[in-house]
Amino acid sequence: MSAYRLDYLDQLESEAIHILREVAGQFERPALLFSGGKDSITLVHLALKAFRPGKFPFPLVHIDTGHNFQEALDFRDALVQELGEKLIVRKVEDTIRTKQLTEPRGKFASRNALQTYTLLDTIEEFKFDACIGGARRDEEKARAKERIFSVRDEFGQWDPKRQRPELWNTYNGRIHKGENVRVFPISNWTELDVWNYIRREQIALPSIYFAHERPVIEHEGQLVAVSEFIQLDDTDTVLTKKVRYRTVGDMTCTAAVESAAGNIDDIIREITATKTSERGETRIDDKVSEAAMEDRKKNGYF
Amino acid sequence: MDLLRFITAGSVDDGKSTLIGRLLYDSKSIMIDQLEAIEKQSRNKEEGEIDLALLTDGLRAEREQGITIDVAYKYFSTPKRKFIIADAPGHIQYTRNMVTGASNADLAIILIDARNGVVEQTRRHSIITSLLNIPHVIVAINKMDMVNYSQDVYNNIVIDYSKVAQSLGLKDITYIPISALHGDNIVERSVRLDWYEGSSLLQFLEEVEVQRDIDLVNGRFPVQYVIRPQSDDLHDYRGYAGKIISGIYRKGDEVTIQPSGSRSTIKAIEIGGREVEEAYAPQSVVLHLNDDIDISRGDVIANNGRKPGSSQELEVLLCWMDNKPLVPGNKYLLQLNSRVVRAVVREIEYKLDVNTLQQEAYPQQAVLNDVIKVTIKTASPVPYDPYKTLRANGGAILIDETSHVTVGACMIQ
Ligand SMILES: Nc1nc2c(ncn2[C@@H]2O[C@H](COP(=O)(O)OP(=O)(O)O)[C@@H](O)[C@H]2O)c(=O)[nH]1
Numbered sequence: 008m009s010a011y012r013l014d015y016l017d018q019l020e021s022e023a024i025h026i027l028r029e030v031a032g033q034f035e036r037p038a039l040l041f042s043g044g045k046d047s048i049t050l051v052h053l054a055l056k057a058f059r060p061g062k063f064p065f066p067l068v069h070i071d072t073g074h075n076f077q078e079a080l081d082f083r084d085a086l087v088q089e090l091g092e093k094l095i096v097r098k099v100e101d102t103i104r105t106k107q108l109t110e111p112r113g114k115f116a117s118r119n120a121l122q123t124y125t126l127l128d129t130i131e132e133f134k135f136d137a138c139i140g141g142a143r144r145d146e147e148k149a150r151a152k153e154r155i156f157s158v159r160d161e162f163g164q165w166d167p168k169r170q171r172p173e174l175w176n177t178y179n180g181r182i183h184k185g186e187n188v189r190v191f192p193i194s195n196w197t198e199l200d201v202w203n204y205i206r207r208e209q210i211a212l213p214s215i216y217f218a219h220e221r222p223v224i225e226h227e228g229q230l231v232a233v234s235e236f237i238q239l240d241d242t243d244t245v246l247t248k249k250v251r252y253r254t255v256g257d258m259t260c261t262a263a264v265e266s267a268a269g270n271i272d273d274i275i276r277e278i279t280a281t282k283t284s285e286r287g288e289t290r291i292d293d294k295v296s297e298a299a300m301e302d303r304k305k306n307g308y309f
Numbered sequence: 310m311d312l313l314r315f316i317t318a319g320s321v322d323d324g325k326s327t328l329i330g331r332l333l334y335d336s337k338s339i340m341i342d343q344l345e346a347i348e349k350q351s352r353n354k355e356e357g358e359i360d361l362a363l364l365t366d367g368l369r370a371e372r373e374q375g376i377t378i379d380v381a382y383k384y385f386s387t388p389k390r391k392f393i394i395a396d397a398p399g400h401i402q403y404t405r406n407m408v409t410g411a412s413n414a415d416l417a418i419i420l421i422d423a424r425n426g427v428v429e430q431t432r433r434h435s436i437i438t439s440l441l442n443i444p445h446v447i448v449a450i451n452k453m454d455m456v457n458y459s460q461d462v463y464n465n466i467v468i469d470y471s472k473v474a475q476s477l478g479l480k481d482i483t484y485i486p487i488s489a490l491h492g493d494n495i496v497e498r499s500v501r502l503d504w505y506e507g508s509s510l511l512q513f514l515e516e517v518e519v520q521r522d523i524d525l526v527n528g529r530f531p532v533q534y535v536i537r538p539q540s541d542d543l544h545d546y547r548g549y550a551g552k553i554i555s556g557i558y559r560k561g562d563e564v565t566i567q568p569s570g571s572r573s574t575i576k577a578i579e580i581g582g583r584e585v586e587e588a589y590a591p592q593s594v595v596l597h598l599n600d601d602i603d604i605s606r607g608d609v610i611a612n613n614g615r616k617p618g619s620s621q622e623l624e625v626l627l628c629w630m631d632n633k634p635l636v637p638g639n640k641y642l643l644q645l646n647s648r649v650v651r652a653v654v655r656e657i658e659y660k661l662d663v664n665t666l667q668q669e670a671y672p673q674q675a676v677l678n679d680v681i682k683v684t685i686k687t688a689s690p691v692p693y694d695p696y697k698t699l700r701a702n703g704g705a706i707l708i709d710e711t712s713h714v715t716v717g718a719c720m721i722q
């Protein structure tokens with residue numbers, strides 16, 4: 008009997024592959040939103056399992072804020088090269104120019120909010136009807152209620168009150184013209200599940216996930232990398248610390264954690280011991296208010 | 310380490326949120342920053358200790374109203390298992406939410422307030438548990454601290470509930486007296502309940518056998534997508550991609566393709582690009598057949614076990630989930646796994662009272678949260694199994710053709 012028992016990671020993997028294939032089966036113009044972070048790298052790995060030896064039935068799409076870690080960009084390009092899949096890059100910079108948007112100011116002026124405009128423009132440009140993303144329900148309370156197939160209106164907005172019931176493993180991807188569906192194949196994974204899967208599958212990650220020395224400043228208890236994108240004040244002291252990243256977002260809004268973890272085993276050991284959530288520890292913009300995430304989602308943020 | 314999905318059901322204030330909070334808290338699945346946030350809110354509400362129930366409150370609209378209105382998913386794990394909780398609360402929309410959460414659950418925890426015993430809501434939750442055929446049930450008798458941890462109170466509730474369970478044909482029921490607030494019998498057996506001889510709630514959740522709920526004999530493989538690279542080196546490659554929802558498939562096995570009924574044998578099985586000799590539910594695989602047959606998304610490749618039914622007329626128990634009422638004669642789309650067909654809902658045979666199981670014959674229409682018995686006529690045959698026999702191939706959704714919304718959940722009879 009026990010021979011036919013699936014490990015939890017195999018069950019999560021199979022569920023994610025099933026979801027990716029539902030996207031392929033139900034939509035005409037899907038896309039995989041690729042941020043360069045470990046969750047979207049995991050999605051790419053799952054897509055390989057779902058579709059090889061065929062090609063992906065979707066391009067990878069990167070919404071580039073221009074504030075990326077160089078390591079993440081290099082990794083992205085190398086990965087795409089190796090896969091032989093199509094990559095579409097659209098820059099927030101260009102949206103700011105053509106739409107005459109106002110850049111946020113301040114110490115950690117983040118383009119996170121402006122990303123939404125570029126994303127919506129990109130969806131319109133390519134007429135994408137489904138966008139696959141690596142969000143997980145354990146990340147945040149609002150996400151805990153979001154469906155795996157999450158319908159957005161033409162403004163990219165998510166309406167929690169109008170969600171469709173999602174039963175069994177049946178996904179309803181039918182939409183009106185102009186709407187699109189955000190699809191989250193790893194909804195049911197936790198941060199630790201992702202790391203355990205990365206370890207098991209030996210998935211390569213950008214180097215910034217592992218401990219390295221980096222000049223940083225301390226801001227309200229968080230470590231922020233010194234870069235051309237943040238403004239230093241006289242009161243800031245630049246320190247060189249051994250750090251790693253738990254998530255990879257913009258340099259302006261992703262904090263590093265002090266760590267000596269140089270490989271995945273060490274990272275998993277650290278995560279098991281830490282008692283701070285991934286989002287709480289590494290997102291500078293989320294602390295503002297508890298409802299921050301929910302507001303951004305309603306406005307079309309991924 | 311494997312996976313267990315469960316749902317929690319209880320009337321308002323029975324302590325469902327507290328119980329979930331307790332499980333997350335005691336299994337150390339709550340992070341410091343999340344705790345800080347709820348501590349802050351708990352103080353705002355001027356309650357002394359931290360309010361574990363706040364952990365499971367989701368959206369702002371709900372927080373403002375102080376209620377939860379949708380299914381939320383929560384995760385925790387122990388060294389033995391990963392757990393996925395579908396938290397399906399709510400008031401008016403309760404049936405819809407609970408049906409949604411229950412559809413994937415291996416187990417239901419039905420909460421009873423020890424002071425109130427079996428109430429109408431308990432019956433309703435049990436009826437839905439039985440309709441959705443959840444394989445395992447825990448009846449958690451909560452707030453034992455408020456009845457002096459009395460064994461008599463517990464025994465009387467067990468006797469009352471047994472009658473409900475019997476009338477519904479619920480199997481595999483386990484009773485556990487608990488106090489979610491104080492943690493009695495949640496992780497550890499409580500000394501205050503030393504007359505109780507079973508496992509603690511968490512122990513039970515860790516040990517309940519769910520693997521045998523999967524039918525490994527009668528194989529069903531709904532095709533989701535056909536992989537055809539059509540490149541020079543893979544010119545003849547034609548793989549059927551999908552998830553095995555029941556059964557075991559082996560290289561060389563005879564298979565039948567439904568609804569066409571054509572037959573073939575398995576040439577090869579791949580998992581993630583690697584060839585294997587056999588594969589089983591719930592693995593996602595690619596199947597290759599020895600014959601060149603026209604197979605596309607929505608077809609079911611069945612093994613040599615029992616044949617699936619194939620019909621254009623389905624008797625179903627239907628839970629209506631839309632704000633607009635169901636009007637018999639209207640056209641919908643029926644989706645069963647990857648198969649989507651046009652469908653017409655015929656006359657409503659009866660409406661089921663989910664509190665009493667009483668049947669009201671031939672109602673004119675059905676509204677949100679109604680459970681009704683109808684016949685659905687489909688435009689082409691649907692390979693199915695009765696829901697009670699094979700859940701994975703007996704649950705379908707109805708979709709409104711014009712709004713595209715999921716309006717109903719069908720349990721095929
Ligand atoms: N004394 C006692 N109170 C409890 C227990 N479980 C929950 N409560 C209280 O009952 C009230 C309702 O609990 P809550 O978890 O919000 O109920 P829900 O509506 O089912 O989610 C709260 O004030 C809890 O503190 C228990 O085991 N003992």
